[in-house]
Amino acid sequence: MSVSSTSLTLSNGMKMPVLGLGTWKSKPGEVQAAVAHAIKSGYRHIDCAAVYGNEKEVGEGIKASGVDRNQLWITSKLWNTKHNPEDVEPACRETLADLGLDYIDLYLIHWPVAFERGDNKFPKNEDGTVRYDMDIHPTTTYLAMEKLVEKGLVKSLGLSNFNSEQVKDVMEKSTIKPVTNQVESHPYLNQSRLKAFCDDLKVPLTAYSPLGSPDRPWAKPDDPKLLDDPKLRAIADKYKKTTAQLILRWQVQRGVIVIPKSVTPSRIIENSEIFDFTLTEDEMKELDGFECNGRVVVPMLNGEER
Numbered sequence: 001m002s003v004s005s006t007s008l009t010l011s012n013g014m015k016m017p018v019l020g021l022g023t024w025k026s027k028p029g030e031v032q033a034a035v036a037h038a039i040k041s042g043y044r045h046i047d048c049a050a051v052y053g054n055e056k057e058v059g060e061g062i063k064a065s066g067v068d069r070n071q072l073w074i075t076s077k078l079w080n081t082k083h084n085p086e087d088v089e090p091a092c093r094e095t096l097a098d099l100g101l102d103y104i105d106l107y108l109i110h111w112p113v114a115f116e117r118g119d120n121k122f123p124k125n126e127d128g129t130v131r132y133d134m135d136i137h138p139t140t141t142y143l144a145m146e147k148l149v150e151k152g153l154v155k156s157l158g159l160s161n162f163n164s165e166q167v168k169d170v171m172e173k174s175t176i177k178p179v180t181n182q183v184e185s186h187p188y189l190n191q192s193r194l195k196a197f198c199d200d201l202k203v204p205l206t207a208y209s210p211l212g213s214p215d216r217p218w219a220k221p222d223d224p225k226l227l228d229d230p231k232l233r234a235i236a237d238k239y240k241k242t243t244a245q246l247i248l249r250w251q252v253q254r255g256v257i258v259i260p261k262s263v264t265p266s267r268i269i270e271n272s273e274i275f276d277f278t279l280t281e282d283e284m285k286e287l288d289g290f291e292c293n294g295r296v297v298v299p300m301l302n303g304e305e306r
Contacts, residue, residue, distance in 0.1 A: 006275055008257060010179040011202040014156055016106070017073050018252045019272060020045030022208060022261030024052055034263040035061025039072070041269050047182075047208075047259040048099070049077035049110060050091065051121055055098035063100060074099065075106040075182075075259075077160060078145065081121060083114035083136045085144035092148050107145060107154040108182055112138035112166045138162070139169045146176045158182065158206075164197045171201055182206040185256060187247060187287050188226060188294030199255070206257040209297050211244050235286070239277045242270060249274040250287045 007015040021038040023031055023046065031054045035046055039062065048058045055076065062072065076099070082091035092107060114133040116123040123131040148154040159167060160182040170178055181198050185191045185207035195205050212226035226232070227243045236246040244260070248271060251258045260271045279287075 006252075008204060008255070010156065010204070011177055012156055012179055014105070014179070016156075016180070016257060017043075017045035018257050019043065019248070019274070020047045020073070020075070020257070020259040021268065022259040023048045023054060023058055024208070024261055026052070026054055026261060026263050028054060028057060030263040032057040032061040032064065034265075034268065036064040037265050038268050039065035039067050042272060043268075044071055045073040045075070045259070047075045047206075049079070050082075050095050050098075051077070051079045051110065055095055059099035059101065069101065073105045074101060075108065075158075076104050077108040077110035078141070079121060080111050080113060080115040081118055081123065083109075083133065083138070083141040084117050085140065087117065088141065088144040089148060089151075089153070092145075092153055096153065103152060104154050106156045106158055106179065107148060108158045108160040108180075109138055109141055109145070109162075111161045112159070112163075114138070114141070138166060139173050142170050142174060142178070146174065149176050159203075160208075164194060167198060167201065167203065171203075178203055180204055180206045180257065182208055182259075184209050184295060184297045185251070186210050186212045186226060186294075187229075187232070187250070187290035188212060188292050189296075190288060190291045192288065192291065195254075195256070204255055204257060206259060207251050208259055210251055210258045210260055211247060212294075212296060229290070232287075232290075235279075235283055241273075241277065244271060245274050246279075247287075249277065249279060250284060253279055253284065 007017045009015050021043050035058050048055050076095045078091055114136040116131040116133050125131050145157050156179045157176055158178045158180040162181050167181055181203050183191055183205055198205055232243045236243045248258050262268050
């Protein structure tokens with residue numbers, strides 16, 4: 001079984017590759033080569049977002065890969081300043097132009113909260129706190145996104161960072177149902193309750209920061225380092241795998257889509273070598289037991305961009 005042939009059938013019948021390349025924090029000058037290398041190495045799923053500021057380079061990497069568009073799955077996300085229904089289509093078209101594509105396979109609401117409208121991605125009050133728009137409900141934005149599917153700009157819609165109540169509201173009021181909910185998930189934050197809730201609705205989770213985001217800029221020296229955990233290393237050694245490969249295998253084996261980020265060619269390939277071994281039921285339970293509500297991705301802290 002290879003990275004390019006392993007997919008999950010979604011509620012709308014489309015097949016989404018269970019392993020993708022994440023592009024959050026990929027620096028300018030690096031992401032084009034990383035995307036091209038990943039696709040040439042067998043990846044068929046690239047996850048990006050307007051707020052990452054690198055979608056033009058992602059598009060250049062897609063083009064440089066030489067792989068036909070119809071073989072690829074491209075995900076992007078609507079940013080918080082574009083939640084007004086009037087802004088949804090222009091924002092999507094800007095992403096399409098940056099990526100150099102005619103359509104996006106999956107378009108997500110990046111966060112279930114609206115910021116003040118405009119081109120400033122992080123609008124602030126005088127005291128430095130974020131300027132929110134509390135009048136726009138995330139479900140209202142989602143319903144506006146349905147028109148993107150009708151116009152052929154987007155194939156599927158989804159959510160990101162939504163809790164169970166927010167997911168439920170979208171499910172009850174939408175015509176085109178979300179096909180995934182992308183959230184932070186790793187052994188220290190396995191999202192088991194949210195996963196069970198979403199699985200019942202046929203909305204599988206996609207895990208961002210599946211390796212605990214070790215390169216997050218706000219990490220402290222004494223923060224637990226998931227990839228250095230000796231208990232995880234011991235299980236990985238049994239299969240002659242890295243801790244990262246073990247964690248990614250655990251996720252896909254429990255039905256979670258994963259999008260690890262890397263710009264290192266060897267690591268991009270290493271992250272894809274997770275389909276040649278299977279964890280035992282006891283090992284799966286052991287990894288489940290690492291849960292400690294260890295969230296590491298909080299995009300804003302005291303009003304400051306993280």
